[in-house]
Amino acid sequence: MKNFLIPATALMLCVSAASAWAAPGTVLRNDKLYSQPSATSKVTGSAVKGASVNILAKQGGWLRVTSGKSTGWIRLLSVRAGAGGAGGVGVGDVVGAATTRSDPSRVVAVAGLRGLNEEDLKKAKFNPDELARLDAMSVSPAQARSFAGQSGLAAVKVPALPAPQPAQSSSPWENN
Amino acid sequence: MNIKPMVLALSLLAFSGAAAGVDFGKLLEERINQELNKDKKTQPAPAPAPAPAATQNAAATPPQEKQKIDARQLGFALFGDYSLEEENRIGKQIAGDLLGAVPLVRDDKLQNYVNLVGNWVALQSGRKDVTWRFGVLDTEDINAFAAPGGYIFVTKGLYRRLGNEAELAGVLGHEIAHVSQKHHLKLLKQSSLIGALGQAAGSKVKDSDQAVQNLIGNGAEIMARGLDKNAEFEADRIGIVYAARAGYDPWGLPGVLQDMAALPAKDSRTSLLYKTHPHPADRLAALGEAVDGRLDAVSGKDLTKRFYRIR
Numbered sequence: 001m002k003n004f005l006i007p008a009t010a011l012m013l014c015v016s017a018a019s020a021w022a023a024p025g026t027v028l029r030n031d032k033l034y035s036q037p038s039a040t041s042k043v044t045g046s047a048v049k050g051a052s053v054n055i056l057a058k059q060g061g062w063l064r065v066t067s068g069k070s071t072g073w074i075r076l077l078s079v080r081a082g083a084g085g086a087g088g089v090g091v092g093d094v095v096g097a098a099t100t101r102s103d104p105s106r107v108v109a110v111a112g113l114r115g116l117n118e119e120d121l122k123k124a125k126f127n128p129d130e131l132a133r134l135d136a137m138s139v140s141p142a143q144a145r146s147f148a149g150q151s152g153l154a155a156v157k158v159p160a161l162p163a164p165q166p167a168q169s170s171s172p173w174e175n176n
Numbered sequence: 177m178n179i180k181p182m183v184l185a186l187s188l189l190a191f192s193g194a195a196a197g198v199d200f201g202k203l204l205e206e207r208i209n210q211e212l213n214k215d216k217k218t219q220p221a222p223a224p225a226p227a228p229a230a231t232q233n234a235a236a237t238p239p240q241e242k243q244k245i246d247a248r249q250l251g252f253a254l255f256g257d258y259s260l261e262e263e264n265r266i267g268k269q270i271a272g273d274l275l276g277a278v279p280l281v282r283d284d285k286l287q288n289y290v291n292l293v294g295n296w297v298a299l300q301s302g303r304k305d306v307t308w309r310f311g312v313l314d315t316e317d318i319n320a321f322a323a324p325g326g327y328i329f330v331t332k333g334l335y336r337r338l339g340n341e342a343e344l345a346g347v348l349g350h351e352i353a354h355v356s357q358k359h360h361l362k363l364l365k366q367s368s369l370i371g372a373l374g375q376a377a378g379s380k381v382k383d384s385d386q387a388v389q390n391l392i393g394n395g396a397e398i399m400a401r402g403l404d405k406n407a408e409f410e411a412d413r414i415g416i417v418y419a420a421r422a423g424y425d426p427w428g429l430p431g432v433l434q435d436m437a438a439l440p441a442k443d444s445r446t447s448l449l450y451k452t453h454p455h456p457a458d459r460l461a462a463l464g465e466a467v468d469g470r471l472d473a474v475s476g477k478d479l480t481k482r483f484y485r486i487r
Binding site for chain 1: 268269271272275277278284287308315316317327331333341393394395397409420421430431435444445447451457461463464465466469470476477479482
């Protein structure tokens with residue numbers, strides 16, 4: 001028995017190490033699962049809003065997830081990381097504490113830290129010295145262009161995204 | 177968000193048409209008081225919640241003591257836009273106040289890097305009339321701020337969580353969108369109309385720094401009040417497009433939102449962020465509706481190697 005358990009545990013460790021990014025997620029909108037991170041690839045399944053998934057990998061605008069029995073690529077914006085449910089803060093966010101993206105370089109000790117609060121901001125007094133420091137750091141458009149060019153960044157034409165339709169259609173124009 | 181003020185503006189317009197030759201100021205006063213009192217009574221069910229700032233301000237106004245209303249001031253608040261000079265003065269005051277609460281990180285390389293990335297993204301916004309300034313604030317709080325006139329701040333706490341330049345570009349793109357869409361100026365206009373009625377009315381802005389401070393409230397509290405959630409959703413939509421136009425991978429901002437969505441809700445470093453922004457899960461969902469497959473053909477750089485890592 002003992003002899004059997006050790007290789008089994010080792011195997012499990014290997015499996016979890018292979019899927020390094022594995023983390024729980026929640027589906028935000030009904031969407032398809034694809035065989036590749038591309039909407040032109042084969043559809044392998046679907047995920048419904050509110051369903052729990054396991055996030056296995058990320059590539060560009062896509063996440064590889066397991067949802068029930070199917071595994072496939074789903075649009076990044078159709079899933080939220082964390083098990084908090086589809087609608088904002090939920091009970092599951094307590095669970096989220098343990099599932100924060102597990103890159104040790106990003107982990108910052110929470111204990112003893114105090115965030116900015118409203119009182120700090122209300123009491124704040126104008127600080128001309130810091131403002132001068134900020135001004136002194138500003139750069140020109142020409143410097144920014146040259147900086148962009150150094151890494152091969154070039155301006156791309158991308159059309160604006162449409163504003164969403166209002167949920168309740170009280171307008172007479174929306175009935176057609 | 178804009179429905180209520182628009183209704184107000186429209187009804188005022190209607191009144192002004194009918195009121196030629198009548199006591200214009202008195203009519204306005206009655207109409208405004210009516211509008212303010214309506215707030216306190218019942219909200220018609222389908223109406224969207226009024227902007228929090230407006231509500232707070234209305235509540236903070238001393239209980240309707242026979243306030244004299246200057247029709248000219250109201251006219252400015254309703255129909256005028258802040259001039260570029262006024263915008264710059266308002267932004268400078270807010271930025272200086274915010275820096276009074278939290279100083280800049282003492283790391284010139286970091287500040288220079290963020291200014292270079294930020295200016296490059298801001299070049300895609302089409303707003304060329306402001307001087308863009310970017311700063312990293314020395315706090316572990318996870319947040320970012322924008323003020324009129326092109327002042328953009330990101331906290332060290334948020335910066336630490338970023339993994340590449342595209343994520344930084346996405347965060348800055350969101351804040352740049354607040355400036356290009358003049359979200360805070362619209363909020364100020366709204367609150368100076370509904371709230372202060374005279375005290376902080378727009379026409380006093382030109383007088384002195386104190387008048388600008390009166391307009392924005394105590395210190396940098398405007399940064400703690402936040403914007404309407406639709407302004408945040410809009411800034412997300414516009415911000416990722418700015419980043420994509422700058423040649424970055426458009427999934428930077430969504431990646432940061434994913435990271436924040438997985439943070440525990442009770443983390444004190446995000447309490448101000450969540451007080452002033454919709455939850456990241458709601459922002460991801462709203463972005464998902466707007467983006468769908470529209471960015472499928474866009475591929476950009478994430479520039480992980482060049483990303484400046486904070487010490």
